Amino acid sequence: MKPWTRYPLWLGELFTGAKSFAANPIIGSERLNRYGLHAGRVWAAYWISRLRMAFFAPGVPKADREQFQTLGYVLKENYLPQEQFERLVTAVRHYEGEIRECLQGDTRTHRVLLSPEVLETLPEVKAVLEKPSLKRLFRYCAGHARLPICHIENVHNGSRDSVTERDPQKNLHVDTFQPTMKFWLYLEEVSDVNGPFVFVPGSNHPHRERLKWEYEMSLRAREHADRYTARGSFRVSAEEAERLGVSGPTAFKVKGNTLLIGNTFGVHARGNAEPGSSRLALWGMSRTNPFLPLPGLGFNAFNRLQYRVLQRERDRADAKAAAQGGQSSWHVIDQRRL
Numbered sequence: 001m002k003p004w005t006r007y008p009l010w011l012g013e014l015f016t017g018a019k020s021f022a023a024n025p026i027i028g029s030e031r032l033n034r035y036g037l038h039a040g041r042v043w044a045a046y047w048i049s050r051l052r053m054a055f056f057a058p059g060v061p062k063a064d065r066e067q068f069q070t071l072g073y074v075l076k077e078n079y080l081p082q083e084q085f086e087r088l089v090t091a092v093r094h095y096e097g098e099i100r101e102c103l104q105g106d107t108r109t110h111r112v113l114l115s116p117e118v119l120e121t122l123p124e125v126k127a128v129l130e131k132p133s134l135k136r137l138f139r140y141c142a143g144h145a146r147l148p149i150c151h152i153e154n155v156h157n158g159s160r161d162s163v164t165e166r167d168p169q170k171n172l173h174v175d176t177f178q179p180t181m182k183f184w185l186y187l188e189e190v191s192d193v194n195g196p197f198v199f200v201p202g203s204n205h206p207h208r209e210r211l212k213w214e215y216e217m218s219l220r221a222r223e224h225a226d227r228y229t230a231r232g233s234f235r236v237s238a239e240e241a242e243r244l245g246v247s248g249p250t251a252f253k254v255k256g257n258t259l260l261i262g263n264t265f266g267v268h269a270r271g272n273a274e275p276g277s278s279r280l281a282l283w284g285m286s287r288t289n290p291f292l293p294l295p296g297l298g299f300n301a302f303n304r305l306q307y308r309v310l311q312r313e314r315d316r317a318d319a320k321a322a323a324q325g326g327q328s329s330w331h332v333i334d335q336r337r338l
């Protein structure tokens, strides 16, 4: 296909969550970004998402909404009754089935996709994810009626001896230009040993300083030496992090049974951890087209469909990688237990 024939597609991507400066020459255009294309997308995505969130405010405690909007996260300790929490942990630790793995630097991340079929075999997990108050909070923080795609996640730190490359998630960064919800329900204590989530409170706003930074980054992102930045997930220096929030990076060292929901448009990182450690959690994320003003439909059928779509994408990536004699980035491993 001739490059110019792809321009309509690239143009259309401006109205989606497409974020790569390297892959899309319109998004990456220094000239257009000088006119404010990227900064404009950031600003519009934020305010349209706020509009969608407003639809889901009823039934969500004011304190949670304020914390999420002011600081960029909601933190709830002792989230489940102790007995329920213990049953949940036991069920997860006894899970046996398909596990996928992603290798980044010296970190191995294991995930179990909590599709409706898997959830049927894990009633303790299902009971938590179907809590009406949690679903309301998810929908509010995501600004969308569709629930997040959920997994069991076990992060194994420093478990690849031969690798010297640093885990890219451990550098401060923003995920993308649009508000994005990610959550963790920690199933064990999180400390400096197994790597706390690090977040810059207040960095979830497109305030003047943030827009200025986005503007400057957008002028050089396409050719940036850091490939994640070039793909639209900007890395952030310690000095910039100070300017982008109300305080510097905060590490969430929390007990098990803590629920954390963050807006990863804010500046964050996976905290440093000791080699050989691991961190077990229920994890999920939600991201939608940032420019749609309507909050979507929350029918169960749509929630089920998103798992099927993801599973199919994974299967396709497996087949493609196998044809080239390799492994997909999220490949199935032989191990059946977390």
Ligand SMILES: [Fe+2]
Pocket: 169, 173, 174, 175, 264, 268
């Ligand atoms: Fe991230």
